[in-house]
Amino acid sequence: MWVGGYTRNGTRTRIDGVDRYSYMAGLLPFVEQKSVSDIIKSYCAKAAATNPYDGTDSSTKIPNPMGANALADGTRNPFTYVISAFRCPSDGNGTIPDNGSLSGCTNYHICRGDWMIGDKWGENRNVRGIGVPGRLGDGSGDALPSVGMATITDGTSNTVFVGECLVSRSSCSNNNYKTGLAINVDIHGKAESQCAAVRSTSGMFKAGTSTANWKGRRWSDGSAPFTGFHAALPPNMPSCAKNGESTDCTAITASSNHSGGVNVCLCDASVRFVSDSVDCGDLTKVLGNEYGWTGEGHQWTGASTGGIWGCLATPQGNETATLP
Amino acid sequence: MDRVTFLINPVDHKMTKTIFGMCVLCVVLFAIGCGNNKLKTEEVIGTIKFDGKPLPNATVNFTTAEGSTGVPGFGKTDENGVYKLQALQGEADAGTVPGKYLVSVIATEMVPTGKKITTYDEVGNVIKMDETKSKTLIPVRYSDVQKSELTATVEAGGGVFDFNLTK
Numbered sequence: 456m457w458v459g460g461y462t463r464n465g466t467r468t469r470i471d472g473v474d475r476y477s478y479m480a481g482l483l484p485f486v487e488q489k490s491v492s493d494i495i496k497s498y499c500a501k502a503a504a505t506n507p508y509d510g511t512d513s514s515t516k517i518p519n520p521m522g523a524n525a526l527a528d529g530t531r532n533p534f535t536y537v538i539s540a541f542r543c544p545s546d547g548n549g550t551i552p553d554n555g556s557l558s559g560c561t562n563y564h565i566c567r568g569d570w571m572i573g574d575k576w577g578e579n580r581n582v583r584g585i586g587v588p589g590r591l592g593d594g595s596g597d598a599l600p601s602v603g604m605a606t607i608t609d610g611t612s613n614t615v616f617v618g619e620c621l622v623s624r625s626s627c628s629n630n631n632y633k634t635g636l637a638i639n640v641d642i643h644g645k646a647e648s649q650c651a652a653v654r655s656t657s658g659m660f661k662a663g664t665s666t667a668n669w670k671g672r673r674w675s676d677g678s679a680p681f682t683g684f685h686a687a688l689p690p691n692m693p694s695c696a697k698n699g700e701s702t703d704c705t706a707i708t709a710s711s712n713h714s715g716g717v718n719v720c721l722c723d724a725s726v727r728f729v730s731d732s733v734d735c736g737d738l739t740k741v742l743g744n745e746y747g748w749t750g751e752g753h754q755w756t757g758a759s760t761g762g763i764w765g766c767l768a769t770p771q772g773n774e775t776a777t778l779p
Numbered sequence: 780m781d782r783v784t785f786l787i788n789p790v791d792h793k794m795t796k797t798i799f800g801m802c803v804l805c806v807v808l809f810a811i812g813c814g815n816n817k818l819k820t821e822e823v824i825g826t827i828k829f830d831g832k833p834l835p836n837a838t839v840n841f842t843t844a845e846g847s848t849g850v851p852g853f854g855k856t857d858e859n860g861v862y863k864l865q866a867l868q869g870e871a872d873a874g875t876v877p878g879k880y881l882v883s884v885i886a887t888e889m890v891p892t893g894k895k896i897t898t899y900d901e902v903g904n905v906i907k908m909d910e911t912k913s914k915t916l917i918p919v920r921y922s923d924v925q926k927s928e929l930t931a932t933v934e935a936g937g938g939v940f941d942f943n944l945t946k
Binding site for chain 2: 519521522523524558639641643645646648649651652653654655656661662663689692697698699700701702715732735737738739740741
């Protein structure tokens with residue numbers, strides 16, 4: 456996402472790589488982490504002066520949100536700082552040494568909307584949630600969607616801002632379907648049951664499922680598995696990715712160690728508990744249009760087809776579904 | 780005219796009310812304490828075959844037919860083409876509730892497009908992977924409950940529902 460202060464001279468001109476910064480990068484000054492924010496901004500300011508957008512990799516010039524590598528001058532990557540405010544006390548996973556060797560983790564994911572969708576350039580990234588990835592893929596060029604209070608026409612009390620997800624254990628084999636995510640699950644443009652069906656007994660993935668360990672493992676990275684979630688499946692169901700690439704089509708599902716549900720922060724800053732049994736619509740409905748499938752289709756405007764959970768995930772659905 | 784009289788023969792009227800109240804409270808507390816709010820389901824399993832051969836890694840969807848009081852179920856076939864259905868609010872692999880269902884099957888595989896994509900590993904090193912895209916393995920009509928011509932009626936006790944798909 457684009458964050459004020461991380462662009463060239465205060466304009467919206469792109470510095471290569473900044474578009475991958477997560478919403479949390481923008482929150483830093485507001486969670487008493489201004490010193491971390493200042494480090495990031497100082498490098499971005501320098502890069503802005505010397506790095507015109509020519510596609511070159513500027514990951515050594517600005518702090519890399521996708522890894523732990525230090526800056527070119529040897530300064531520790533500020534995205535490796537462990538920020539306790541970004542962690543839920545009930546999640547003991549993903550504790551990393553605070554020594555710069557790994558990216559810092561987070562439990563708090565911004566809501567991408569009511570459907571499984573990719574973050575890739577060229578794909579329709581105009582997702583319906585508050586947590587919009589950096590660029591519209593609808594041919595409008597570099598128009599950047601702005602999200603502000605005025606865009607939340609459903610009402611800030613009826614729209615989810617942030618939900619919690621358990622952080623993945625670093626070793627894939629140690630993850631269950633709440634902490635890990637299944638990869639090579641063909642979720643693009645199909646029924647949401649494609650992802651739900653990897654659920655097996657005892658909290659485990661179905662035998663033979665390939666998995667990844669991406670969830671929440673970089674508070675810096677704006678790509679969905681790290682700091683985003685989708686209200687496609689109800690809380691504490693599996694998360695999935697279409698292939699082995701973390702920025703491609705994913706369904707990141709809210710999860711927690713709280714019994715029977717997850718906490719979400721609404722756009723009015725209140726925190727509500729959402730039950731695992733929240734109405735999520737019919738997961739067996741085919742929602743995409745691949746292969747000429749016909750079906751009700753995922754709705755890009757108007758009321759969400761994803762039940763109450765889907766309605767809460769969309770700021771402009773013209774629906775004011777509220778939690779019971 | 781007959782009269783039905785309920786005989787409550789308390790020794791002490793006030794005591795009975797208290798005991799009754801405590802019994803109700805105990806039952807309520809027990810019910811809350813159980814914590815298992817999962818939907819009661821009937822086991823539904825089966826084998827999916829395509830062109831006579833077991834179809835692995837396919838998703839089976841039971842969509843509630845109009846007018847039925849079923850609950851949608853879904854399952855994924857294993858390497859032998861065997862699926863165990865589950866409902867969202869039920870336990871994993873535990874089936875779904877009785878009802879009439881329209882059935883669809885989605886079976887696809889990811890195939891390389893020939894292009895490479897760039898991504899990053901855990902510490903930020905650039906790595907390249909094959910780009911893949913989805914390819915359907917069975918006729919598209921099976922993915923649409925209105926066209927698949929597959930149905931299932933689940934009754935009390937559940938059952939085995941096999942589906943043999945053709946080209």
